Amino acid sequence: MGYYAFANLPDTDLSAIKELETRIGKPLVALKPVELEAAPVDDGTLSAIRDLESKLGVALVAVAS
Structure with a gap:
């Protein structure tokens, strides 16, 4: 992606x-x-990210540091 x-x-x-x-x-x-590498996230973290995306109306990407 x-x-x-x-x-x-x-x-x-x-x-x-x-x-x-x-x-x-x-x-x-x-x-x-x-150049970004998406960080692997567990189901709970993914759910929290999606909830906040929905609330804010933006796309969020967890990035590997």
Whole structure:
């Protein structure tokens, strides 16, 4: 499974994205791949993670340290 984070871009790249957004009439989100290894979790931990995901409306990933 691939993981992505918001890309931190220089102003010139942001300007190019904004220009394309205007041209196509759609917002764009810049993402970059991130090297992560998901941590193994037991059923109880997985249940707690899923409960919090549901409550917050986000996706959470336990990461191996």
